[in-house]
Amino acid sequence: MIKFFAPAWGNTLPFDRFCENVKAAGYNGVEIAVPFDVADKNTILESLDKHGLALIGQYFQSFETDLDEHARNYEKYLRHLSAAKPLFINCQTGKDFFTFEQNRRLFEVADRISGETGVKIIHETHRGKSLFAAHITRDYLQKLPNLRLALDISHWCAVHESMLENQDDAVKLAIRHTDHIHSRVGHPEGPQVSDPRAPEWAPFLEAHLTWWDQVVATHREAKTGLTVTTEFGPAPYLHTLPYTQMPVASQWDVNVFMLNLLKNRYSVG
Template sequence: MKISYFCPLWGSVEMPFEAFCDQVLEAGYDGIELSYDRGDETQRKQRVEAMKSRGIAHVGQHWQTVNPDVEAHIEEYKQQLEWIIGTEPLYINSQTGRDWFSFEDNQRIIAAAKEMSEVSGVNIIHETHRGKFSYSAAVMHRFLEADPELRITFDASHWCCVSETLLEDQQDSVALAISRADHIHARVGFQEGPQVSDPRAPEFSDALNAHLGWWDQIVECKKAANEDLIICPEFGPWPYIPSVPYTLQPLCDQWDTNVYMMNLLRESYR
């Protein structure tokens, strides 16, 4: 079983992409998780060539589809996925559906992803995320029970924020999600937000330890199944990162925080 660590492009999009790739390798990451602007062939080609020339693997990321009309949403979603499939990613991590769509309509969107995955051979997994079909542990439980083949990106930071707990009272739902996880977003959330200001701070030790415990269980599941795992430390930029009012000066450095989390997990799972 191999664990790889991928760097999010999120937060570094203003940097020339080639320079970003070099920085990713220098920091010790194994790959990149990134999205693409649909229709921008120049961007897509440049990014793919830059990664290939450096031997960098990548996971595609979808988050853009927010159309409130379900039929139009499905068509746009399929087009977005097709655009990412064209980059030949290891797989796609998708923020899928809407939190206010019906259960049945969100199932239709998930089914569209499943069909595209079967046709293309590119696995599409679904991120646990606020605003999407997977916005809470309890709601996600229902989807996972309804579809034994549904696989996810585990990011419990959102669920902590939504429920205003560290999920102590939802252990069954968390355990089911852990059993279906194929990818980890290693960001630490807490009862009042999806991202602590600094995971090293002692006031957030309970939140950090809760997340570490969940990630440990996913690693054990993958070891038992002899399956590889990719972890993406995904602390985000402003407005995710708490900042000083008016100046928007971040309270910690996003890049350094993600590198810290990668190294912490590398040492833990060595």
């Protein structure tokens, strides 16, 4: 079964109104970084519950360059997210400039917290983080075969300045380890096309659909669940016009387009 999630990233509405729109659009839940402020956290959790929406916890705050400080904050955020009882936690783990051993220490922290809390923790393929490139991720997966991924392959298109034509083995290995998809469409010069509905981006959309088809097929064969967040982001991911900074498309409309495209493609009611 495939479940679809809306990104809270970019939302400017009161959260309850946002959840109302998310539910009406046909999503199953929201992917969000739960704040530490108790009132704000409760507003999010109560609104999700009110509208019958599931939670994917999101961690992206991997900013510290000192590994000990980084690991302490990583654990603090993951324990906070775990306490919210999400479906799972999606982590932008580590840094691209940390060594393998340094990043492995963080993966081990996540494994320990997951074992103690019972909350699944997976790791996102994201620029600037440990899994920033296809060949680097292949090395991690070969050495740490229990790693499970949130596949945002749009980042790799930008990192490798290609549609990964020469990275087939690494991509296939990542697909076999993927439990969650961020369905943003990237291209060789950036992690997000201006509007996936536009004909000039059709070849790039088709390339991503082909990768996602393989993920879906893997889970259907194994009879395991799969989740998708339609994570087209706001500016500066969303292209804007010079001087006026007016967005060239609606982030919400693009994400709902991706939701309906994928629901239809994978025959999800």
